[in-house]
Amino acid sequence: MPQYNPPLRDMQFVLHEVMQVTEAFKEMPAFAEVDADTVNAVLEEGGKFAAEVAFPLNSSGDRQGCTLDRTTHEVTAPEGFKAAYAQYVEGGWPALSCDPEFGGQGLPHTVNQCFYEMLNSANQAWTMYPGLSHGAYEALHAHGTPEQKATFLPKLVSGEWTGTMCLTEPHCGTDLGLLRSKAEPQADGTYKITGEKIFISAGEHDLAANIIHLVLARLPEAPAGSKGISLFVVPKFLVNADGSLGARNGIHCGGLEEKMGIHANATCQMILEGAVGTLVGEPNKGLQAMFVMMNAARLGVGNQSLGLTEVAYQSAVAYAKERLQMRALSGPKAPDKPADPIIVHPDVRKMLLTARAFAEGGRALAVYTVLQLDKELNHPDEDVRAEASDELALLTPIIKAFLTDNGWIATSHCMQVFGGHGFIQGTGVEQFVRDARINMIYEGTNTVQSLDLLGRKVLGDNGKKLKAFGKKIAAFVEEEGVREDMQEFINPLADLGEKVTKLTMEIGMKAMGNPDEVGAAAVDYLRVVGHLAFAFLFAQQAKIALDKQGSGDPFYTAKLNTIRFYFAKLLPETASLIRTARAGLQPLMAMDEALF
Structure with missing residues (x-):
């Protein structure tokens, strides 16, 4: 059976010792009173909900799936999901990081990020029902009319x-x-929308009284392409002037997708037949408004794989400590038993430590990135907001692609630790693999994220955002490079920073001659920059762990062991990635299409 305990100790380490988030919050008037005790208390209670309410439904929900009544077009979620959602609402969890003007608790997004990591570990499919609502909230909060905000945001x-x-x-x-x-x-200022949408997560279900769809569509005479797209808010049930629910709108689920994973989430084919909607933002500028939701979703998808990495790791470790198989090559480690537990074998440890490093590195990067979101939205200094906005833009595609690639690797490794038992349903680990696979695809495939990073976020502004991030790394290298005990972390970090600079310039020069060079290098490039971010954050963690390892707390010893494993066994991947990125376009395009 899978196992999960909320990783509160590591979260607290990242939040308070590495990022010192409460000091950052003090600079933002909206969060000035949020202290460490408040953050810890919220996450402790959130961890209980994740582990005790959402987690027990994960395996059963996967087996049962969702049911569509084709007569009524209603979808029923798996048993227990509706009750769990009611408990989630009763606990006030949806309001955690929302604006108090609309009934929110006004806590930082950084806190919500950690809560959602635990929910994703516990039950990704269930978490997608409330999770998508945050994106809809953000889009309407940023671009909705006063009437739309008053109608939809409180609910x-x-x-x-x-x-x-x-x-x-x-x-x-x-x-x-x-x-x-x-x-x-229409004459009354509304619009009637007709079309078909597919792959709509949580598009129809029985958890909530109404579902608010944000729909992209074209107005008459709209320009072709992306410049002719508008955004509309289309509720499942129309809303009366007094806020009560009215008639059923012309949008319904026409079918459920039969999927590889996330079976317990209703992935819907949505049919719009004259559905009534209202315009969000300006005509033909719908993508600008939708990108608020899409960027929130990209951070959320990275968080999904982070959650799966953690729960898969915990489950695999528990199994590896109990499963007896062969003897260690250097001699018996459990001579009182017929065989040694498999955790003694070097390659099993390599797989476990890979998952652990990806979880701990991903957690640090996710918290760091979402802290920039809090600064962008709430800091009183315009320059700080602009700097945070640039850094958030740079790191968002890395969060989405690097963390989901790592999640796929980690969950696959953890299934391998289980051996044959990992391939069958009883242990639960194969579900983590299946659920993790979609995260590399939706909300823009990881190739799209890579093109966004290299083409738009780096080359698109002549490296401004990347250089600013590089300056932070260089300042840390200069400050800590004098410490002898930091050399094993500082030297490879500094070396990779220099190589990223050279690689970026080389690809940029090639792209001037042929823009397809960006497409040839982008995926490898994103992974290299992802490792640069991990190495930077792991080096910061190493500094703190070195300073505190004399405390006797085994947490710091384990942290240093994990970081040393990362620098020795995972970071060297960048050498081959840089080499393949430099190989360029020619090996990919030399073959004539007819020969494929």
Whole structure:
């Protein structure tokens, strides 16, 4: 059976000892009173909900899946999901990081990030129901009219209603410029929207009284391509002037996708037949408004794989300590038993430590990145907000792609630790692998994220954002490079920073001659920069662990062991990635299409 205990100690280490988030919060008036005790208390209670309410439903929900009544178009979630959601709402969890003006608790997004990591470890499929509502809330909060905010935000904040994003259509995925859904203006200022959307997570379910869909569609005479897309808010049930629910709107689930994983989340084909909606933001500028939700979703998807990495690691460690198999090559380690526990074998340890390093590195990067989001939205200094915005833009595609690639590697390794038992359903670990696989695909495939990082975020501004991040790394290297005990971390960090600079310049020069060079190098490039971010944050953690290892707390010894493993066994991957990135376009395009 899978096992999960909320990693509160490591979260507290990252939040308070590494990031010193409460000091950062003091600079933001909205969070000035949020102290460490408050953060810890919230996460302790959140961890209990994740482990005791959501986690027990994960395996059963996967086996049962969702059910569509094709007559009524209603979807029933797996047994226990609705009750768990009611408990989630009753506890006030949907409001954690929302604006108090609309009933929110006004806590930092950084706290919500850690809570959602635990929910994703416990039950990714269940967590997607409330999780998508946060993106809908953010988009309407940023771009909605006063009337839309008053109508929808209080119910989204309370959790009484949930939200979705309806982008993809059967003929177009990431290339939203191809979408065909139409929005016809009506005399009363509303629009009637017709079209078909697919792959809509939590598009229909029985957990909440209403579902608020954010739908991309085209107005009559709209320009072709992405410049002709508008955004509309389309509720499942129309909302009366007094806030009560009215008639059923013209949007329904036409089918449920049969998927490899996340079986317990209703991934819907949504049919719009004259559905009534209202315009969000300006006409033909829907992508600008939707990107608020999409970027929130990309951070959320990275967090999904972070959660799966942690729970898979914990489950594999527990199994490896109990499973007896062969003897250690150097002689018996458990002579009183017929065989040694497999955790004594070097390669089993390599797989476990890979998952652990990816979890701890991902946690630090996620907290660091979402702290920039808090600064962007709340810091009183305009320069600080601008700097945080740039850093958030740079790191968002890395969070989405690097953490989900790592999640796939980690969950696969953990299944391997279980051997044959990992391939069957009884242990639960194969579900983590299946659930993790979608995270590399949706909300923009990892190739799309890589193109975004290299093409837009780095080369698009002549390296401004990357250079600013590099300056932070260089300052840390200069400050800590004098310490003898930090050399094993500082030297490879500094070396990789120099190599990233050279690689970026080389790809940029090639791209001037042929822009396809960006596409040839982008995936390898993102992974290299992802490792640069991990190495930077792990080096910061190493400094603190070195300073405190004399305390006798075994946490710091384990932290240093994990960090040393990362620098010795995982960071060297960058050498081959840099080499393959430099190989460029020619090996990919030399073959004639007819020969494939």
